[in-house]
Amino acid sequence: MAPADVERTPILLAIGGHDPSGGAGIQADTEAAAAAGVHCCTAITCITVQNTCGLCQLVPQRPAQVRAQCQVIMDDSRIGAIKVGLIGSSRLIQVLGELIDACPGVPVVLDPVLAAGSGQVTADAALINQLRLHLLPRCELVTPNVPEALLMSTVTQFERAAERLLAFGCKAVLLTGTHDHTSELVINRLYRPNEAVVAWEWPRLAASFHGSGCTLASAIAARLASGQSLVDAIEAAQIYVAAALNTARQTGRCQMTPRRVG
Template identity: 50%
Template sequence: MSTLNERPVVLCVGGHDPSGGAGILADAEAVRAAGAFPVTVISALTEQNTCGLSRIYPQAPAHVEGQCRALLRDCVPGALKIGMIGSAPLIDRLGTLIDENPDLPVVLDPVLGTGAGQRVADAAMLDRLRGNLIARSTLVTPNLPEAQTLTGALGPSECATRLLSLGARWVLITGTHDDTAEVTNWLFNTEGLQQRLDWPRLAGEYHGSGCTLASAIAARLALGAAMPEAVAEAQAYTWESLDRALRTGRCQLTPNRLYALDR
């Protein structure tokens, strides 16, 4: 007699990275490693590898919305993780879906550029992020340059204040793009700084660390963790996956999100 093994579901919406370093594949691995189950909708196809991104092929917003609705009719996700969006019109459709599921925690990783430096968001997308999705997000997870682009502010605290004023309930600003000896991440809510965690900066460059972190947080929220606990645990997991990174191509290293399976 078999025993039904249920686990919380995380709906991930994001781009497909054929190299497996970032995007939907990163989301799925990080969610599964946490003990939740990923269901995925691809917002954009891409031409990219560990050295960078060449082209983005946004998927039709109606098709992305239809896939999300099909999944929402079938399962009850414990969290929604949004990564690369691909086009401004999709933002409004995602906002409608969030409004129709008001109890669904939303983790928004505002992907504005690749780890290799290519921009993936235009002015229209930035405007709709500021005016739509950020206000509907439980947690926004920009790195500091992304937070500066979204807000026009400089420091983490001022950036967070402006993102919170746009409606986000929590903001996690990461320091991965600094050149300091340690990576410092700051977690804020409307009451101010709630958590500061410092991590030894690892040598090398990594492809998909932001996707890994945001998805790992979403999975832990789906599993019932409170926000500070989910963020701290996800940061520790992400650092470990980077420390055990894989050389899969010529350029950036790929996080080893399934390191627990290593023999």
Template identity: 45%
Template sequence: MQTIPKPTIPKPIVLSIAGHDPSGGAGIQADIETLGALGCQAATVISCLTIQDSRDVHELIPLQASLITRQVETLFQDYPIRAIKIGLIGSAEAALAIADLLARYPDVPVVVDPILAAGGGTQLAGKALLETLLERILPRATVVTPNSQEARRLTQRQQLDECAAVLLARGCQAVLITGTHEAATDVVNTLYRPGIPHHRERWPRLAGSYHGSGCTIASAIAAGLARGVSLVEAVSEAQRYTWESLSAGWQPGRGQHIPNRLYRQPSE
């Protein structure tokens, strides 16, 4: 029997706190695929269950906040977590528990993907969760990655530069606003940081719509930070990886396409 060699360099471990998507397009599965493809080990904490397909979320079932806390504490006692990625939270109570946990690990980079609605339009965050996200979680974020619609809902502003300014004033270190939902030929993603000129990147717009692109880019940024690269480099690498995953994506069901996050793996 052939012996499979063990990795000589330990993989950086990234903790993903996110919801479970049975369709496999987004959520925890998207994070696992992205982190694995980019050389990291995913440790995962389920924040909520969902009943969803590639068209929409039909039901959201939040987990008890105490279960989220116990999952995170158990992992931190065992693993050297190098970065944290936060996706769908599910409830204000869960958000408060996550905020308390982040306060206990201030040296770990945090990427927040503020998921407020499903691709099919179902709202996934009420007023209490929004307020907790803004007041308790964003101040501890290394980077928050809203799309343009999420940025406007979070800030009640229309101009994206103003949205970013409001979010930075909340205390997060950086904001990446993605432009997939904007009416432009190219997709323009803009990285904002306090006192530093904006950093914009343009990507050719792909046909169709994609389920899980936000999860992919946020997890890819977390992977870069866990590997120790700079924020700008992590964001740029994440955009390229996400665009290539979308470009190689496919439509398994009757709704949105899903990214092919393992496009770099050899096919059988």
């Protein structure tokens, strides 16, 4: 990168897991950011053993090692937004909170990866409790699907779940409808305190996609890093993800993998 480009290149710091299949996690974050014209710096929270069929093993990285990865980037680059994905261990939450506090005014997007797309749980009760107490209050936006929202909020209705997550302190909740099979459409709803709910409707595709949640959250975060408003960033990111899903390719035996658009 030329020195003249340093000041004008938006930078996203993506903190999450490594997916060997290339469909989710840090690789999805990097591709979504690049498609938005944003440079993506990364920190690995977990090494995973997985493919498009499912998750076999999580190997969380030591909190001190994750802190070091993030700190050298923060010391060197002007971060425009932070995206947090798979965390893997409750011991990491405090470190993430401290790192976020060291970047005042930088928007944080949390994709609470509490289970793999194939159903394997990736978060225990301690992690979820720490997430509620110490990470949600630091987030500009949280992007759970319906099962994740219900799990984090301990309620049984998604509307109440979104309200409960806002009560924990996050500024906005984008509740995604990919797992709500009661509707023929995928309906994504944005909840904010004292604001009307904003909803977007998308055709429900027949295939199962690996990494679409990671891609959506990082596409939003990348646009926030570029200075877009929250609603504009969410809308543009959904358009990007819809195009990616419609041109996805199957790289393994099981799930489709979204491909980069643009």
